Amino acid sequence: MPHDVNETAGTVLSKQDLREVTAFAAACAEGVLAVFEADQPDDARPRDAIDAAWAFARGGERGKSLRDTAWAALKAANSTETAAAREAARAAMAAAGAAYLHPLAKATQVKHILGAAAHAARAAELVAGDDRTVGAGHIGRAARRATPAVIDVLERFPAAPTGGGRVGELIRALDADLRH
Incomplete structure (x- = not known):
C-alpha cells in the first residue's frame, strides 16, 4: 500500500x-516563465518556485523552503x-503550491491541480493581446501533458468551482477536458 499523506472525506493522496x-504544474508554469523574466529580469523568485517544484516532483522533500518559494x-x-x-509569476506560485494539495473532497482543491496551467494560459493570452484562442491552445496542450496519474488524482475531487474570473474559466475548461 502506498504511503498516505492524509485521508479526509474518503480522498487519499500519496506522496507520489x-x-x-x-x-504537471511545474511543466505548465515553466512554459511562460520567460514572460515574467522579460519584465523583471533581476527577479528570480518565480524561477526559484518552479525549480523547487521540480525538486519535490523528482523526489525532494515537501518542506518549508518549497512553501517559501511559492509565497515569494x-x-x-x-x-x-x-x-x-x-x-506568469502566479503560475510559478501555483506550481510550488501544487505540492500542498489537500486531501479534502472540495472543488476548491482543483485549483492546486490545474491552477498553474490556467495562470500560464492567461499569461499567454495577455501577451497575445488578450487573444482567447491562445489561452485555449495552452489549455489543449496542458490537457495533452496531463498524465493518467494526474487525471486519476483530479477525478478524486469534485469539478472545478465557479468564479475566479478568466483564470477560473480556464481552470474549468481544462477540468472538463480532462474528465471527459
Missing part, C-alpha cells in the same frame, strides 16, 4: 500523487505592473 501533480513567487507577481508577467 503529489509529485505527479507538482510535475506570489510576492513577485504582486510587485510587477504587467498583467502577463503577474500571471
